[in-house]
Amino acid sequence: MSKPSHQPSIGWRLQLWRGFWPTQTLSAIVGLLFWAMGSPPVITMVYSLLIGNFCHLFITLGRYGLPMVLRRWWPSRFAHMDQGFPGMLPMLPVLALGVLLAYLAGTTIGDALMGLSSPMPWHGSNRGALTVLVISMLPAIAGTYYFASRTRLAALETQAAEAQLRLLESQLEPHMLFNTLANLRALIGVDPARAQVMLDHMIDYLRATLTASRQSHHPLSAEFSRLTDYLALMQIRMGERLQVQIDLPADLAALPVPALLLQPLVENAIKHGLEPLRRGGTLTVSARRDGQTLRLQVSDSGAGLDSSSAAPAPTGSGFGLTQVRERLRTLHGERASFSLAPAPQGGTLAEVRLPWPAAPAFPDPLPARP
């Protein structure tokens, strides 16, 4: 993950608690292994559990302590070190020291409990101690790796949930929502019939937005219908300033496309292309087959790319476009692409290229609404 986290995803106390039962299991397995190699079962199990639990304690403390110490002493170099898992390489000395300390602590307490004497109760030679140390290292590394990945996974899930929320927020943009409601309120007084039509578009738009998160694909005709709803709302607001052209060939209507993929592109074209212009302009949405590629285009005759910003901070890096790129990459990898370029006749052209689907997933197309 590129995003450095300054806060540990979970605290060390919780980490200790979560690791408790896996530690007992792992220690028992190591004990069984030694037993199988000929060590006395009860004694082996006691030492294994003791050393295992101390390993867990020391290594967890090290995982959280090392980044804390490094960040305090060399803030310039280690400011972004992840607390809870500093990376596998810095973890090696932590592991080695943790296992050594755990071995010393475990055998000392084990000796006291069993009335035996270290270094190794069942061999009595230094080589035995070394063997135990090395063998303790392996489950320690495996365990550390396992816990670290689980922590990562939890962080990733949180991020995914946040992205989902932001997606919903961007689709139900409050500015758009309240402006639409204000128009609706105005229309009710002067033209109730048109107000009803507007409300119907809004209902469809809201329903589509709220269900889109649960539905990964829908037919191209449904995609265009949702855009039509949105554009109808915008046309009531912008009046003559927004002209719309929708071009969906009938033979493409049933093709499956990622749900509401084009929505951010249309919003972008209005927000950055047409809304800043007093005279407004035309927005065109079209679909074409090009060999084994499905080309979806959203173009506007608006302000164009560079007029809004000559500085290197492009408005095109906004969340909406990032989201389109991310979705394409996740779904199709290199086989899909997205581009944003000046349109030949002025304005901006956004194009999504999707691989031609093997078979239409929606053989019974919904009729596209006018």
Next chain:
Amino acid sequence: MSPVTALIAEDETLLAQALQMELQRAWPELTLLALAQDGDEAVEQALALRPQLLFLDIRMPGRTGLEAAQAVVEDWPEDTPLPLIVFVTAYDQYALQAFEACAVDYLLKPVQPARLKACCERLQALLAQQHLPDDPHKANDGANEALLGQLRSLLATRALGSTEAATAPAEKLVVVQASVGNVVHMVPVDEVLYFEAADKYVRVITAEREYLIRTSLRELLPQLEAQQFWQIHRGTVVRARAVAQALRDDQGRVQLLLRDRPEKLPVSRLYAGRFKGM
């Protein structure tokens, strides 16, 4: 007392008409002078017709409502009291915080009759204060100073009302890259004395010469250190260290003399308060 006059600036026709109707209901004596459809038209009409009240939508084509307010206030003639400004917005989370802090009134879309009524009553009270018979100048000065302060703090909330979301604070500019023909001049920001807006460009003035860069002052501002570069007009940002003297004339207008340049820079009334003795 002559009827109170107002101007509405709103780019969405239906909303402009609705606000007009609701205003008529809430304040029948109010005379609407014009409906402007974008920020530039609002400034033009306001300066030509000089209404007492301005209802400005924040997001409009051309200038935003806030930029329009700034331009109106800066170019407003000295002999008339400044108009009272009410901002209208559907949802601007940054603006709302600023509005709460300031006494400037604002309306949320959809505009609700009860809220509009309260707003009108407030405006009526403020107008009544303007017309206090004793010492009208003093009362006006106080009201004006309050309005200027409010507008300044609103404008300071950056990216306000602009279509881009105010996300991360911009990185500070170190070098201005100005192209002249095929050559790109690397001008250290430390050498820049002032920036001046010129149509779609910004003039970059150093002690020796000047350059043109294709950007807007609005985009440039967040990239400048606010401590070092002071805005003195909607079109001018000057390096504080480059200023030698601030001259105030009888009418309270302020001009700046620079250390390394002969020209004088006018300071708008919005920012004149910044040049006072310590």
